[in-house]
Amino acid sequence: MPREQHRQRRKIDARRLAIDIARQAMLQLYRLSVERARRGDYETARRLIEHALEIHRRLRVRKPIPLRRAICPNCHAPLVPGVTARVRLRSRGKHIRITTTCLLCGYMLRIEERKS
Numbered sequence: 852m853p854r855e856q857h858r859q860r861r862k863i864d865a866r867r868l869a870i871d872i873a874r875q876a877m878l879q880l881y882r883l884s885v886e887r888a889r890r891g892d893y894e895t896a897r898r899l900i901e902h903a904l905e906i907h908r909r910l911r912v913r914k915p916i917p918l919r920r921a922i923c924p925n926c927h928a929p930l931v932p933g934v935t936a937r938v939r940l941r942s943r944g945k946h947i948r949i950t951t952t953c954l955l956c957g958y959m960l961r962i963e964e965r966k967s
C-alpha cells in the first residue's frame with residue numbers, strides 16, 4: 852500500500868475512534884444525569900447534560916438518541932417519566948403523538964411517530 856494512502860486510513864480510524872469515545876462519554880453523562888435527577892439533584896443533572904452537549908458541539912458528533920429526545924431543550928434537564936417529565940400519547944391516524952412535558956420548566960416537547 853502506498854504510504855500516502857496508509858496515512859489517510861490511519862487518520863480516518865483515529866476520527867472513528869474519537870467519535871466512539873465521544874458517544875460513550877455522552878451516554879455515560881446522560882446516565883449519571885438521570886441518576887442525579889432521580890435523587891432530586893436537578894442542578895447537577897442539568898450540568899451533566901450541558902457537559903454532554905458541549906462534547907456534541909465541540910467534536911461535531913451526532914447526539915445519541917437519549918440526548919435528542921429525552922432532554923428538555925429549554926432547561927437541559929433529563930426528561931425522566933414520573934420524575935422530571937410527564938408523557939402523554941395521542942393517536943392521530945397512522946401516527947402517534949408523544950408529548951413530553953418538562954415538570955421543571957413546563958416546556959412541552961412534541962414528537963410524532965409512525966405507529967409500528
Ligand SMILES: [Zn+2]
Nearest residue numbers: 923926953956
Ligand atoms: Zn425544562
